[in-house]
Amino acid sequence: MNLLQTIEQEQVDKLAAERGVPDFIPGDTIKVSVKVVEGDRERIQAFEGVCIARKNAGINSNFTLRKISYGEGVERVFPLYSPRLTAIEVVRQGDVRRAKLYYLRGRTGKAARITEKARSTAAKDAE
Numbered sequence: 384m385n386l387l388q389t390i391e392q393e394q395v396d397k398l399a400a401e402r403g404v405p406d407f408i409p410g411d412t413i414k415v416s417v418k419v420v421e422g423d424r425e426r427i428q429a430f431e432g433v434c435i436a437r438k439n440a441g442i443n444s445n446f447t448l449r450k451i452s453y454g455e456g457v458e459r460v461f462p463l464y465s466p467r468l469t470a471i472e473v474v475r476q477g478d479v480r481r482a483k484l485y486y487l488r489g490r491t492g493k494a495a496r497i498t499e500k501a502r503s504t505a506a507k508d509a510e
Contacts, residue, residue, distance in 0.1 A: 391442045398442075398464045409434050409484050410477030410497050413448055415461055416470040427469055430459060433477065433497060435484040449487060451495075456488065476500040 384392070398404075407413055414431040432450030435458070444463040449456060461468060477497035487495050 388441075395442050395444075395464065402464070402468075404463060405471055405473050407434060407437075407446075407471075407473050407476075409437055409482060410479035410500075412474040412477065413446075414470075414472045414474050415448065415468060417461075418467045418469060431474065432457075432459075433484070433487070435487055437482075449484075451491075456491075458488075476502075 411434050412431065413434050414429060416427050416429055419426055419428045430448060430450070432448035434446055435449045436447040438445050442464055445460055446463060447458055447460045449458045451457070476499065478500040479497060484497075
């Protein structure tokens, strides 16, 4: 590893330790809290959708969420280690066989559903 890669890896380790990024994969439903600046005001906006893609590239890692808002498909790309992200929460785990779910763009309604991953008996007993 060269010097630049070493510095980037140190930053990723530091950010991951203080923020606590959860493990999620495409197909999972994610709720992200984002800081939004409007003029001199700052507020937190929630965005909940299905993760359709994830790119792991060190400090430049990002993920794409898709949701249907008022009958219109909305996709948003979030940098994983952005200071604008205040919280990332996994709402439910989906069961898919692809790494990129771009095919969901052409589907609406029940055709765009993703089945929920079956939880293990240990997870059921914990509840």
